[in-house]
Amino acid sequence: MALKLSDYKTTVHNDWCPGCGDFGIVNALQMALAEMGIERDKATIFSGIGCSGKTSHFINTYGIHTLHGRVLTFAQGGKLANPEMTVLAVGGDGDGLGIGAGHFVAAGRRNIDMTYIIFDNGVYGLTKGQASPTLRLGEKTKSLPSPNTNYNVNPIGLAVASGFTFVARAYSYDVRHLKDLIVQAVKHKGLSFLDVLQPCPTYNDLNTRDWYAGEDLAKESLERHSRIYKLEDTHFDPVVHYADEKELDEKLAQALIKSLEWGNKIPTGIFYKNETISPFTTRLTDKIPNYLENPPAKQNISKDGIPTTDISKILDSLKV
């Protein structure tokens, strides 16, 4: 029986603030799962801590709401043990790029076949609006006592540098585009990263829905004034086709340069996509040939309570 969008929704009360950008992301996630027809019990949403951490409770698949900063670690463990499962990890920008930044970098190096979505709003919402790692130097959102004294992390640049093989950005109020990117990210063979820009209507009074829509720019121009534009509408080609060094350098460089574009024009879409880098599965099957047919979660370890693992050869080697 084909699954409907409503099948992916739970009845759990959603306590996000009215107008929160998180709604667009959770809707897009449900739409993407429905569009791909992923069985509900073959997908797990892992989430971090904070408002975005509650996402897993609103989606009717397996949902694991983990610890602050640690979502990628749980998600990778789950995917490695049961590689059949579709795994999505979600969390805030503070979660993934502050406390969890080490895991972000390490996950990139592994390139495990799963998707990581960062809800990027520039503030720590649930603790009342402190500056997050993506808030820009000198900016003062409304609950900060004084302007931000730290330079911002560049999530796209960091992902590209860390080895993520699919790196994209979306805007939470463009739900269809976000949904399309989630679908592409999930289908990507390797670790995909989506940086989703989203207003926090309560604590980020700078990067608001109106700001993204370019309301302040409207006076200067009567034409389209939204800050958000799509890379696919330009001549930008993010895909590494040949894996020769020159092409690779160019694609990495253009992704990094593009990621720095901010202000009146903010690019969304795919910045970088490289399927010539081996996913972690390949690295494992190179040394454990039957890993995919007989992964940890599927292995029989006992028969009637008696272990079936045979260590007699190792014990023989220890014989005196």
Place this chain on the structure above:
Amino acid sequence: MSSIDFSWLIGGPQGSGVESGANVFSKVCAGLGYQIFGKREFHSNIKGDHSYFTVRVSDKLIHSNVNDVNLMISFDAETIFRHYDEVMSGGGIIYDSDLEKITTDSVRTLDNYFKERLHQELESKNKPFTIEGILEVAKEKGVNLYPVSFKSILASLAEDTENPRLKGMVRMFNVIGVSLSLGLIKMPSDSLLQSIDSIFSKKPQIAEINKQAANYSYNYAASKFTNFSFTLPGIQKQSDTILVQGHQGTSLGKMVSGCRFQSYYPITPASDESVFLESNEILEVHDDRPGSTIVIQTEDEISAIGMMIGSALTGTRSSTSTSGPGFALMAEAIGWSGMNEVPIVLTVYQRSGPSTGLPTRHGQDDLLFAVAGSFGDFPKIVYASGDIEESFYDTGNCFNYSDVYQVPVIHMMDKFLSSSVVTCKRFDPQKITINRGKLLDKIEGEYKRFAFTDDGISPRSRLGLDNGIFWNTGDESDEFGHITEDPQMRIKMMDKRMSKLDLILKQVPENEQIVSYGVYDYTIISWGSTKGPILDALEMLKKEGIDIGFIQIKLLHPFPEEIVKSILKNVKTVIDIEANHSGQLGKIFKQNVTREIDYFILKYSGRGMTSTEIYDSLKKIIENKANKREVLDHGS
């Protein structure tokens, strides 16, 4: 024939082959039918600092080292400076005669604290601060000296074999030293050559050169030195004996128990276990295709525990292996696992803390942290093994506890165990059973992961199972696993989880909770690796007609207070033996059993206890000459 009990010590700079020398010696002795207890001591250093290995050889079962060394072999000056006084009267020192003129000040790795103590000793005996001076002291004590010029051995060997390259092969000093020792004690030489072959099995050319050197050195010592009183003839060999390294008990236990995922971050002395698991990642399975253990080296210990939990959620038996500093980083996630009732096994190879402490030295400092080291109230099990053989079977139990009670299990091991090499009875995998508790293979109808049940344990789904969808959260949750802040639900969930502690005490068989080696007026309580030296010390006392009891506590949390209370009911004097400063088990004991510890025997120098020093302290206690707190300090 009186029983054989022989201690051999080899020392040298780190990286000079001390360990492989000791391995050859241990293999040879074990191959001849002897029981072995070997232990390595080393600095936190890659190359150059002092390391040494003591191997005790006996024809009866032994569990520890003793203070006295019968034969020491040194190919550097530092070993002589540091260990000369451990060699007993009538024992021997084989040393490189080219070192005789070396002064203490010229050995840069001799630290000032040690040097000061050594100089005082030499000054009091009116000896020069040289190897010669030291050896005179040893000689006056009755130690036999066996000078051998290692360089001349290489030179003669080069000449005999017409291979001038051998002249400069100082890397073979270890094999030369071992062979000299074996020649001196008249051990049959064929087993020496066999064990060199097996150690260098992948490098036949190197094996050949080493065998030449071994033969030459063996014959040299056998013909030149004839006054040494210890000999080790071959004895009846037990057919089912194995020689195992410290980490192999838990790693082989993990394989047999069906652990199929291990995530870890490198740390001494725990990483050897993970490396061994990865080296054997493809597993043979009876009547089935091969299995495998996925071993992942993570970016830190937080990731190690996160990945382990993620894997465990899929129904895979999962574990990690770490030591104090890494264990501390895992504290938050241990609570998450307790809250979400995820079975995981953490193997903790303790070392001396706090902080980085003595990173390559022994300690049992982390018991209180294991019991209490994560915020909030949640159930978990802390379990400790007493020796390597035990650790194999205990690993099986730990996985069963974690599955049956759906709790994190902290399996306490330590550096004393990890750097030991011992002979023991071949592990019997059939003695390990696998009980997955309420893990489900099939689900129909509505499923609630944290459904309230009579025994507090809910049927467990796993990620990816048909119809088994559930949610987990580090927040308080309802039966589905969704967040709740309802006060009544909170009370019910806390009660459900915490009730497992009583269930564990009720259901875990008593002989898995504690092991009693007899109860007398004086009875020892202890935990973990002190077991070996305690058993050997009790054996020594028994020979003198003195009986002292010993209760080894294996289940440390929840604490088996009723069992311990009733066992110790008639005991007059309780002695707590532990390798830490504060007597951590004693604190738990006092809190649970509401009784004072009468004597503490503690050691926190970073070195493992010997049976000799435990024997001495127990003697003092019985003779009423002991302090309430006896602190041990043997070992350099």
